[in-house]
Amino acid sequence: MEALTYTPEMWSGMFADRMSTMRKSAVRDLFEAAARPDIISLSGGMPEISSMPLDVVARVASDSVLKEGVAALQYGTTPGRIECRRVACDIMVGDGLSDIDPENVMLTSGAQQALDLLGRVFINPGDVIFCEGPTYLGALQAFSAYQPEFHCIEMDGDGMRVDLLEEELRKLGRGKAKFVYCIPNFQNPTGVTLSDERRHRLVELSHEYGLPIIEDNPYGRLRYTGDPIAPMRSYDPNVIYLGTVSKIFAPGMRIGWIVMPPEVFAKVNHAKQGGDLCGSTINQVMVEHYFHDTEWESVLATLVKKYAERRDAMLTALEDFFPKEATFTRPDGGFFIWATIPGIDTKKMLDVALAHGVTFVPGVGCYPDGRGGESMRIAFCYESPENLREAIRRLADAIQEQR
């Protein structure tokens, strides 16, 4: 047959309505720029893995094949290997969850897949869901595919303003919203932690108004100052809890998990069967070996020390170089600081910042509704303290020029 001409018009009008509401990732768009050698990137939340002991990981990989044999290469069950789900339970003991039954744990391709699956099983177009404002842009992206009505609840230094959530719930009534999505520890993008008192109040509201809670905790183990606060799942078994190895081992493993009540588990299992049949068996085996057979806690302790130094370097640089009217958060852990510069449109400023050799995530990317225009998310996880200081100096120059 003669080669046919490629006709782009053929595709127009073919795509599902949901594609028009699906969001692009503000961070992934910056990846190309962030890879340039002249750029210091404050945009990506990429863990620092350059100090990962590669010989140890290589042994783990080799053991995974040699000790498990072909089982490591076979399809697995949809919720994942029970051995790996037990490892997730062992990890969660360190997060303050000591009584999780591995039967209630489903492994996912990172916590990101968990967000997509939960969106799929809960959200009908137009359903109300609550989240923090601002919130994790990957969650906005995952949930927006299912066309919810986002209600973002403002935050302050103690996390989500649960009093404002209560006001909204009172207006809406019981059972009228599908869930509240919340990142209680060192939130992405603000770095703010939800106080113990507010966590308890959120759980009370959840019962009063029949509102499921999704508690996403990828950064809980990355605490640099202050005392840990118990996760809501530790006192309410209705809470849907998300974990991941991305920040305590390696994001390339793509292993995360959801802890959920049996009723939710059954639905998510059903949704996941159609999504991927099962997760990567070999990666689950590697995670089992890494967390059983290595000194992973000491690798993590070294990492936490490094991140703490970087946070301090960025805070000092912000104090030294940023305009006096700017405000910024002072996180006790995690990867991010949220800065607000009154009168500056941070999205417009991005090109100026790139010309000065620095990237960040404009605040509007972290809201579904155009808010956040004067804010930015700046990540301190990936660059050295010296580069962070230089990046903040460049950013201050860009702000000056933008004015």
Ligand SMILES: Cc1ncc(COP(=O)(O)O)c(C=O)c1O
């Ligand atoms: C709040 C939050 N949830 C979920 C994820 C996704 O993590 P994972 O690598 O496990 O998919 C991230 C990643 O940065 C995150 O910040």
